[in-house]
Amino acid sequence: MKKVKIVFKIFLMLILLMPLAGCWDREELEDRSYVIGLGLDKSKHKGKIRVTMLLANPEVGSLQGGGGSTEKPREIITFDANDFIAAKGTANTIISRDISYDLLRIIVVSEEFAKTPIFVNALSDSLKDKEIRQSTYLAVSKEKASQYFVKNKPKMETRPHKYFQYMIDHGIENGLIPDSTLFRFFKTLERGTDLFLAMYTTASKDKNPKSKQEDEYMAGELNAAGELDETEFIGSAVFKNGRMIGKLTGQETRTVNILDDTTNIKDILMDVPDPFTKNKQRQFAVRIMKNENNKVKMNVIGERTRIFITIPLKVEIMTNPSMVNYTVERNQKKIKNEIANHIKIMNEHLFEKSQKELKGIPYPLSYFARKYFWTNQEYREFNWVKSFIAADIVIKPKIDIVDYGKQSTKPAKAAK
Numbered sequence: 001m002k003k004v005k006i007v008f009k010i011f012l013m014l015i016l017l018m019p020l021a022g023c024w025d026r027e028e029l030e031d032r033s034y035v036i037g038l039g040l041d042k043s044k045h046k047g048k049i050r051v052t053m054l055l056a057n058p059e060v061g062s063l064q065g066g067g068g069s070t071e072k073p074r075e076i077i078t079f080d081a082n083d084f085i086a087a088k089g090t091a092n093t094i095i096s097r098d099i100s101y102d103l104l105r106i107i108v109v110s111e112e113f114a115k116t117p118i119f120v121n122a123l124s125d126s127l128k129d130k131e132i133r134q135s136t137y138l139a140v141s142k143e144k145a146s147q148y149f150v151k152n153k154p155k156m157e158t159r160p161h162k163y164f165q166y167m168i169d170h171g172i173e174n175g176l177i178p179d180s181t182l183f184r185f186f187k188t189l190e191r192g193t194d195l196f197l198a199m200y201t202t203a204s205k206d207k208n209p210k211s212k213q214e215d216e217y218m219a220g221e222l223n224a225a226g227e228l229d230e231t232e233f234i235g236s237a238v239f240k241n242g243r244m245i246g247k248l249t250g251q252e253t254r255t256v257n258i259l260d261d262t263t264n265i266k267d268i269l270m271d272v273p274d275p276f277t278k279n280k281q282r283q284f285a286v287r288i289m290k291n292e293n294n295k296v297k298m299n300v301i302g303e304r305t306r307i308f309i310t311i312p313l314k315v316e317i318m319t320n321p322s323m324v325n326y327t328v329e330r331n332q333k334k335i336k337n338e339i340a341n342h343i344k345i346m347n348e349h350l351f352e353k354s355q356k357e358l359k360g361i362p363y364p365l366s367y368f369a370r371k372y373f374w375t376n377q378e379y380r381e382f383n384w385v386k387s388f389i390a391a392d393i394v395i396k397p398k399i400d401i402v403d404y405g406k407q408s409t410k411p412a413k414a415a416k
Contacts, residue, residue: 033057033075033097036161037106039145040122042113043080049113049122051087052078052146055095056103056160074160078146083125101131105164107138107182108145108201111237111244120189120242126182134183137168140237140244142202142219151203152231171199171233175254175268178236188364189242193384195354195362197236197256200247205230216251238358246358248350255350258311258343260363261293269318275338276322276331285318286339289402296368300382305391307365311347315339316403326404336399343397351393359389 039052055075077094081087088099107126113119126132141148154163171177178197188196202219218235236253238246248256257265267290271283295310317326317335324331354361366384373379 032100033095034103035099035101036103037108037149037164038084038104039149040109040113041144041146042116045080048080048082050078050146051081051084052076052149053091054149054160076149085125085129101129103161104132104136105161107136108141108148110141110144114140114237114244117243134181136182138180138182138185139199139201143204148203154229167233175257175265176234176250178253179263193366194364195358195360196239197253197362198239199233200235200237201231201233203231216249218247218249238362240360251346252350255346256362258290259294265290272339272342274322275334276324282321284321287316287318289314298369298372300369300372305387307391307393310396310398312398315399315401317405320405336401340397340399344395347395355389360385361388
């Protein structure tokens with residue numbers, strides 16, 4: 001009798017385990033079409049938005065697809081819809097495979113649409129779809145998003161998801177574009193006291209771009225030639241209460257990234273005016289490393305708020321165009337002061353623009369003001385937005401040069 005019970009229990013356990021080992025709910029990779037980029041434009045029809053989907057073929061470039069696949073690596077479709085959630089069903093009347101937002105990497109909105117009051121409502125739909133991650137990036141395009149995806153044709157990256165991954169990661173590391181995820185957008189919107197920066201991009205170059213310093217460009221202004229994709233990521237679009245109100249250059253965006261301790265920026269390369277020459281155009285390259293958080297102090301008592309910001313930075317000297325001996329103490333002091341002065345000027349320019357033009361600061365500086373008040377009611381009465389616009393701001397870069405680079409001797413005169 002005991003043996004019968006044991007056999008029965010084993011048989012019952014096997015029956016219960018069988019569904020766990022099955023593949024009845026498996027979905028093949030080739031059965032789905034993944035939206036890598038989503039474009040949002042203003043529609044001509046009232047109550048509609050113009051939706052563009054950049055769809056990636058998961059088999060192209062994979063082992064399953066093989067090296068000799070003749071299928072296209074991507075497909076782009078554009079149509080009017082009420083929202084981009086239900087638009088997946090509409091797109092399936094054209095696309096044969098089941099459409100998914102699981103691998104959505106970037107949402108591109110046209111500058112025209114970003115300036116309308118209905119944009120924030122359209123983007124809020126992303127909170128309702130479980131497939132859309134809050135780590136998805138938000139970007140603003142100079143042209144219509146539908147045109148942007150069509151013109152964006154990478155030369156080296158066949159797979160579109162890899163292209164956007166590399167471009168965005170490198171841009172954030174260099175500080176020339178902001179880390180503009182959906183999570184940051186909605187958090188800033190929830191606070192209602194600060195501005196939000198979205199990365200700025202375009203696939204259309206300006207006809208006659210002017211030559212500028214290496215980080216002073218906006219997307220579309222870099223005059224590059226050769227066999228290359230014309231898409232550029234540099235600068236940022238400024239949002240206030242979910243609506244675009246202005247733009248920042250690559251240099252201004254980089255300055256914000258250095259001020260913002262919540263970004264992942266670690267080190268960047270930039271040019272600084274050479275203090276050893278009268279030629280104002282001559283500059284030397286430095287590597288700026290940020291290993292410590294900024295120190296912020298405020299005086300919120302009185303008619304005008306005073307804000308003191310100390311920015312600790314470590315610096316490596318990368319070039320020496322004037323061939324100056326950096327081992328001499330007075331030269332070290334001179335170059336250190338020049339770097340500090342350059343960073344101070346950039347920050348003062350940013351805060352002046354923020355106070356006079358943008359009427360807000362594009363990073364969470366308001367967090368530091370909260371600790372000076374006992375209650376939320378006192379903080380609300382303080383009115384951070386109004387107080388910041390009229391505030392006196394003192395910037396103090398704290399520069400520590402850790403490496404002066406290889407000391408070169410002056411080149412010998414050419415033989416006659």
